Amino acid sequence: MQHVHAKHPRFWTSSRPTNHQDVGDLHTEEDEEPPADPYHSVPGSDTEVDNGVQPAFIGPGNNSFRNYHPGLTGQPCNANGDFLPNGTRPEPRQPKPPDDWSPYSSCLEFELADFIYTRSQISAANLNTLLELWAASLAGWPGGKPMFGSYKEMYRTIDNTRVGDVKWQSFTVKYTGDVVANPVPWMHDEYDVWFRDPHEVVRNMLANPEFANDVDLQPFHEYNTTDSTRRWQDFMSGDWAWRQADIIAQDQDCFGSTFVPIILGSDKTTMSVATGQNDYYPLYLSIGNIHNNIRRAHHNGVVLIAFLAMPKTTREYASKDEFHRFRHQLFHSSLSHILKTLKPGMAKPEVTPFRDGHYRRVIYGLGPYIADYEEQALLTCIVRNWCPRCLAYRNNLDNDDALHRCRDHAEMLITEFALDALWNEYGIVGELVPFTNDFIWADIYKLITPDILHQIIKGAFKDHLVEWVEKYLRLTHGDSRANEILDDIDRQIAAVVPFPGLRHFPQGRHFKQWTGDDSKALMKVYLPAIEGHVPPEIVRTFRAFLEFCYLMRRNVLTEKDLDDPDEALARFYRYREVFKTMGIITTFSLPRQHSMKHYKQLIQLFGAPNGLCSSITESKHVKAVKKPYRRTNKYHALGQMLLINQRLDKLAASRVDFESRGMLRGTCLSTVLNRLANSWLGDEDQPLASASIDESQGDCEDISGPRVEAHVSLARTRQWNRATAIVALADELHIPNLPDLVRAFLIGQLYPEDTRDPTEIPYLKYPRYEGRISIYNSAISMFYAPSDPSGIGGMRREYIHAAPTWRQNGPCYDCAFVITDPELQGMHGMDITRMLCFFSFKSEGICYPCAVMQWFDRVGDEPDEATGMWMVWPSFTRDHQRNLAIIHVDTIFRAAHLIPIYGQDFVPPEIAPCHSYDAFNGFYVNKFVDHHAFEIAY
Structure with a gap:
């Protein structure tokens, strides 16, 4: 292995239910794609369709273009459903005053309620104590008055919110089949299903201004501008939405409408507590128009709409076929009843207000269903161990010639074959009727989604x-x-x-x-x-x-x-x-x-599977089920959970409403300080800084903000107990030649065109720095990683540590990817380094944020054949000294994770994680640590 003296990275930037309705007993019962026409008009209009984009549209990042569906175009209309000419502005609606915080009296009152109920989630008793302390603190102030007198007053204010208000309802279901001579208990039991009107939920989502830049109004095909190859990302870029639009557009009354696919998801979840096991069966709803990043981030893009019934019986009857069929049909009948308010909008367009102020004619359709395999078998009414999408025999699922299932074929089989033949030869449970049979254009076999998490x-x-x-x-x-x-x-x-x-x-x-x-x-x-x-x-x-x-x-x-x-x-x-x-x-x-x-x-x-994965519903459980359950008194908890969810949704809707009207800028403190400053200084344009928390408590988090490929900056808090000069830092890090490394760094910054090795430059021409330095224990890396948990814009933030002690677990000196040749892709243009210290200094008026680090050398020019991961080891000079350098933080891309090459020798039990980088000689660059790292190193 050839050792290198130094590497020169290039600069790189980069508890009560409401509105109970007892409905009573519930009684239930791949085409070729046509060529797209890039030019289209609304029937009866001489104007070209204008929905904010043209049929051929340069996509995000200007590296793609789109062909939009010529039939369902999302054309704006008026409140009566009449299409508008091009360029027509939205109809003016009754504006709210900029100081209308109703039902709250002020910004402070809303922020307090949102903080207490949504973020801190303190109990009612503790809330009363807090409000009493607040009242006591204001007692000596003239006119001093707390925002809320008690927890009941705050809850009542939240309940009075009308924005995004969709009440919970319920209906009762019971068995209505043939009753045996000695009826079993479950045949007489009644089961409550709680739900919210999905029609109103969808209308709220379409009108939500938070989704202003993340909604697709038309199905489209997207292509790369370089080679015109097809690409898939968000749901409306897929073929299913396009083909559904082809079917719907055959009705001339639907031409020019907006297609809104309804995406559902369900998954049982369990809370085990000392009093026993509590099971819940939540049902979630989203729409296919919003982008995948919105659905994954849960910014009201995935909404809890129901808690389904979970019938139980004694051990004697739990394994009986009759009880299993009842439970399964109860599931389908409940879904059909919950979704029935969407039926009229599936057959005839309805006029709906959108988030951009326009009205549009909307046509609904049942879209894909997010579920794990067990749920997929229930949805498609198939026998376990069969495939819900194809007819491959259960003992030969690797058969590549199996045909795909479809509704027409299944109904024909049910008509022609006996139940036992359906079960054994086709894996169909003939007694069950899928809920999709009650809806137009819906085929459950074609709505099964890829499930990365559970499958x-x-x-x-x-x-x-x-x-x-x-x-x-x-x-x-x-x-x-x-x-x-x-x-x-x-x-x-x-x-x-x-x-x-x-x-x-x-x-x-x-x-x-x-x-x-x-x-x-x-x-x-x-x-x-x-x-x-x-x-x-x-x-x-x-x-x-x-x-x-x-x-x-x-x-x-x-x-x-x-x-x-x-x-x-x-x-x-x-x-x-x-x-x-x-x-x-x-x-x-x-x-x-x-x-x-x-x-x-x-x-x-x-489209991309990460927008329809069951990880979305599983993580939603935490916010919609698990946390609300912990806030209840555990007695008849469901009713309390419904109310908690409704209040959380109202607070979220109020925040979106206030933000869209420009009423929430900065913090309450900054608003008050600016107002006071304006009254004192008479300058309304001079904002004052407010106190804020800078550092995150976690090592990584999703963030909102503008999209940048990557950016690294030092932490804002310097370490006061560390070295304040280069010589002192050299002693602290045990790097005697650190002053020489600083000079070499300055040469690279001041004379970037000088290609000589720093050792060849006369010593007297070296730039010197002998001033003060600031030491930092970490740097903050922000980068675009939409495949990982990230903010709405796909941005993620993580911390790269270089600290002698970290969380009382020993030293923490992280590794990182450093850009050494931006012209090359992946690991060919990057190197691995280990961060030993972050510091900054100012020379000749320029501030230099830097890192002291050790290089790693790659083992070979390609990844390891067996594991697919690059191998590296620490780099040393010819005189067996660590190969160290100082680099500008702008050359750092993000943190890297290394795993030792353990080999066949057993690992001593005393090896701690904090010593892993020092205890082994060779490492794998772990491309599986997250999806962004995989894309870098793949």
Whole structure:
């Protein structure tokens, strides 16, 4: 390996229910794509359609263009539904005064209610105490008066909010089938279903100004400007929305309307408490028009609309077929009843106000349903272990010739075959009727979405592959030796260095209760831990599987991007045969692994899978179910949870309303200070700074703001107990030649065109710096990472640490990607460094934010063949000294995560994560730590 003296990075920038309605007993019962016409007009109009964009439109970033659907164009109209000429401004609506905070009396009152109820979530008793203390503090002030007299007054004010107000309703369901001679208890029980009118919820979403720049009014096809290849991102870019628009546009009354697909999602969730197990069955709603980033960020883009009933009975009857069929049909009948208010708008357009002030004619349609495999089987009324999308036989799911399921074919089979033949030959439960049969243009088999979290991560990865590795070890080495190896794998996982957003496993993976977050975290660190303990074919199996998963999570996928997952999937199928050869498993006919075959087609239909993943509904559980449940008194908790959710929605809607009217700028304190300053100074344009919290408590977070590819800055808080001069810092870091490194850095900054090595420049010509410096324990990296949890604009923030002590767990010196050649892509244009110190100094009026770091050398010119990850080791000079340098923070891209190359030797138990970078000689650059890192290093 050739050692290098130095590397020169280039500068780079970059508890009560309301409105109860007892409805009584509930009684229920791929075409070719036509060519798009880029020019179209509204029937009966001589003007070209104008909906804010042209049929051919340069897409985001000016690197793509779009062809919009010629029929459903989202043409603005008036309140009567008459289409408007081009350029017509929205009809004026009754404006609200800029000081109208109703139902609150002031900005302070709203901010207080929002803070207490939404963010701090303190109990009513503690709230009363807080308000009493506030009242006492104001008692000596003339006219001093607290905002609310008690918690009841604050709750009453929130309840009086009319913006975004959709009341909870309920209906009762009971069994109405044939009753046996000795009826069982569940046949007489009544089940309450609580819901909110989905029609009103959707209208509120369409009128929400928060989505102003993140709504698509038409289906479209998007292409790269460079090579005209197709690309898929948000839902309306998929073929399903276009084909539905083709069908709807055949009705001339629908021409020029806006198609609004209704996206549903449901998933049972459990809260285990000391008093027992509490199960809830929430139903969520979104619309296909909003962008994926809105849906993932939950900015009111995913709304809780119902709690479905969960019938229970005694053990004697729980396993009976009659009870199972009743539960399943109850699910479908409830969905049909909840969604019935949308039916009129599915057959005939209705006029609806939008967030831009225009009215539009809207036509609704049932869109995809977000669900895990068990829920998909329930939705499609199929037998477990069959595929919900195709007719592949359950014992031969790898059959590539299987036809796709469709509603017409299923109904024909139900008409022609007996129930047992349907069950055994086609996997159809003939007694059940899908809820989609009650709605026009709806085919449940075509509405099943890709589910990365439950099908792939929790299913194929954790439940299959990880378990197969343990079976392999026990089969090969016996239980005793296998336990030793598994303990070593756990120690390797526990020794991994912390990283922003990475869940730590202090005891490895040896715990019983797994969540989706646990499975996602294990995926990021598992591959290097098993290398050396399993054959290379198993390592390659995991690599192919992980690469398929991460490729599927890309925010934008092109035709080329769809070829890469196919190649990874082919490798996965090829290498996984090792498990069958070794006798660990007899068949790969597994529905969750089989579902991976359908992902390419599902992307073409629905856009990028990360916008329809069950991780969206699972994370929504925390806000809509788990946290509200913890705020209840646990007695008849559901009614309290409904009220809590309604108040949270009202507060969120009020904030959006106030912000859209320009009434929420800065903080309450800054507003008051500016007002006082204006009265004192007579200058209304001179804002005063207010106190604010600068540092985040976490290591990473999603942020809003303008999109930038990447930007790094030093933390705002300097360390007062650290060195204040270069010489002192050299002693602190044990780097005697640090002053020389500073001079070399200044030469690169002052004379960027000088290509000589700094050692060749005469010493007397070196620029010198002997002034004060400021030391920082971290730097803040902000970058565009829409495939990971991020803000609405796709921005994410993380902290890169270089601290001698961090959270009382020892030193923390993180690694980072540094741009060394911006002309090259990926790791070919970057190097890995380890940050030893962040500092800044000012020379000749210029402030230089810097980092002292050690270089890593790449092992080879390509990633490791088995793991697919780049390998690096610490770089040393020819005289065996650490290869150090000082760089400008603008050359840092973001943090990098390294995992040791453990090999076959067991890891000592005393190795702590904070010492991992010092205890090993070689490392993998972990491209699986998050999806942004994968895109960098892939």
